[in-house]
Amino acid sequence: MAHIGSSSLLRVLPHPSRCTSSLTTNPPILQTRYQSGSSESRLHPRPRLPRSDIASFAVGSDLLTPPIKAPVSRPLGPDTTRPVSRPSSLPRPVLKANPYAGNYTVTEADLEDTEDNTVVSPGQPSPSLRAPIPQHRRPPFGQRRPHVAAKPSGAQHVFHFTPVESVSIHSDYITYTHEGETSVISTTRLYDNCTCPRCRDKSTKQKSTTALDAISASANPSFRKARHKHTGKHGLLVDWSPESRHASFFPTWVLRAMSDPLHAERIYRTPSFLRQTWGAETLSHSRLRVPFNEMQSSLLQVLEQLQVYGIVVIEGVPTNPTSDQDCMLRKVVGLIGEIRNTFYGETWDVKSVKQSKNVAYTDQDLGLHMDLLYFSSPPRFQALHCLRNRVNGGMSYFVDSFRVAIDLPAPLFETLQHHRIGYIYDNDNHFLRYQHPVISPQFSLANPHSAVNWSPPFRAGTGPLAMPTKDPALAAREELRIYRAVADFERRLADPRYRYQFTMREGDLVMFDNRRVLHARTAFSDKTEEERERESVELVEGEPTRWLKGCYLDGEVVWDKLAVLQRQLSDVKKVTAGST
Structure with a gap:
């Protein structure tokens, strides 16, 4: 501008400081x-000054450099040459930088x-x-502007x-x-x-x-x-x-x-930010699985899969080293951006331990849920890397809650948008509590902040519903209606047609949208000695038999990287198109 x-x-x-005597008189x-050819140039001739005054003015005002001799003219033809011009006594003009x-x-x-x-x-x-x-040239007839409306x-x-x-x-x-x-x-x-x-x-x-x-x-x-x-x-x-x-x-x-308002969204985010819902059958047709050796070269496709479908699996990620600082999970996620730190740490281990402070650290069945809903702003994305899996059971399964929400009848959908569930974590010297609506009020597939909030193990005790009524019977019926709506949603989430399941192999790293994709796993138990011998399973002393390492990412980290990679790809395409 x-x-x-x-x-x-x-x-x-x-x-003013460089005025000469000639300029005072x-x-x-x-x-x-x-422009050449203008009639005004003939009407207003440029005023002329003696050559000596012009030279003194130019040198005095510091607009010109020291004189440079003019080059001798070259022949124009075999028999014709220009006369040799004498060097000018005036310095050659050189424009100075514009201070403005x-x-x-x-x-x-x-x-x-x-x-x-x-x-x-x-x-x-x-x-x-x-x-x-002034318009100096009449445009050609074919380029003249047609008649326009008033x-x-x-x-x-x-x-x-x-x-x-x-x-x-x-x-x-x-x-x-x-x-x-x-x-x-x-x-x-x-x-x-x-x-x-x-x-x-x-x-x-x-x-x-x-x-x-x-x-x-x-x-x-x-x-x-x-x-x-x-x-x-x-x-x-x-x-x-x-x-x-x-x-x-x-x-x-x-x-x-x-x-x-959506112009910038269409430039930098479409179509990679437009979500597609899925069920058990349709997810397998996406690019769900990507080999680890293609992760870096296919990072844009990995993030597109993660944003559009809410889940992607990286196969064959090395399972050693296992320390928090040197683990491969940190290196893979580092290709995307910064890890979100919580009171669990930047990375954390999911394994069965005695006297666990979290249901995830047990061998019990872990139903469909989302993590950290007792936070006011739960992490958007989660990553889990399978380091060891030498047990019976422990199958992982996932559900696209957005697909379930879209399939809801309109009255049930609206009820879940207005009903908030409280979640709580009160253990291990931590106390966190927050309420979320089951379905976010501004829910749409185009809104990157849309969310479903569902984590039954961490539900807080429920208080009275806020209803402007003094009729006890009406209040009781309203409470029952809300509970039935929540129970109906729970029943629909359990429908097998929405569930995608597989047993994580050692080296699998799954990333998913924690505000959209519900995750769960079945109960598991250690293999017997006979099973280990028959299946050639080796145990390492001191290591858990089922061990996942996890971390969280904020949505802005993934969306930032995805938009930048898209813009870089677009720039490359423009350069390629221009060169051809």
Whole structure:
């Protein structure tokens, strides 16, 4: 976003400290810049000064470098040569850096003339954009703009960019229309979305202006249609005021993004963020399993599978070393991003121990559940790496709760959205408690924060329902209705058609959406000595016979990495397409 002056006059004045005697007796030089062929250049000839005065002025104002001799001309043909020109007594001009260049996003040289050079100033006129740029060449007949419809009521001017895309200028706002859809953008919001160096730091990419700045500085803008010479993008040029030396260039795609809240989502996230629900049959047709040796090269596909289906399995991950600091789980997850730390630690072990503080650390049946629902913000993703599995039983199974929720009757769905269940952890010197709705109120497959909350082992004691009634019989019937709704959901979750199950092998690493995919495992027991001999199972003294190592990740970690990988892939495709 840049300040673009439309004036065609460039006044070159000497620095006060460098004025020479010749400048005190002669008027200042006024150099007028016109296009060749302009009639104005014949009407207003450039004033001339003696050569000696020009040279003294140029040297005194530090605009020129020391003299450079002109090269001797070369022959034009076998018999014709140009006469040798004498070296000029004047220094060769060399332009100095523009001291104001850092204040702008684009310069006048970055923009091309357009067919519509009208400057619109709804408020107080802005001198720097007030005069339209003269049109020097009539466009060919085939490129002339067709007749357009009358401007909208109340609009001071309409800039047409394409037959289906236009911007209408009003007193304190603009309207952007694309394919018949019109949205309003106030001049304050327009200013607030400026990304020029003075509004957004180039290094940190953080805003340096506030809402108060946007209100106070957006009162008297001037508008002009422009086209960026290097990118070829059409857009709206806004000069906020001549005093501030601040202007902004908004390409039409930026205006479209400001009008469509999901525009950025479609650029960086579609289709890899659009979830697909699954049942027992459909999940096996996805790219559920990925070999460990392809993990790094296929990281984008792994994260797409994790986001779209909510679960992915990495096969053949080495099971040694097993320490928290050096384990392969930490290295695999490190390819994605930072591990979330909890009071369990960054990584933790799932194994059967005596006097366990958590039902997961037993050999009992562990029904469908989600982890850490006693947190106000439970972790979005979970990873489990199977280090040892030398037991009978212990089959893992998973259910897509989103699929179950979508299949619910509408009245049951709405009841579960409004009913909150309390969860509690009161053990091992920790006390955490929080309530969650069974189905999040803003539930949709397109919302990355949609969640189902279900963890029966950690349910807290229930209190009275908040009902504005003094009728005991009605209150009792309402409580029974809520309990039946929750029980109905539990019954549907247990339907075998929703369940995907398999026995984790040593080296399997499963990652899943902890706010969507319910996980469970059946009870297990150690093999007998005869079974170990028959199956050639070796036990390591001091190691558990079934051992998983796990960790959590926040949703932003996965979504951040996925969006960046998508953008990198898109950039590579653009470069490849351009080279071909």
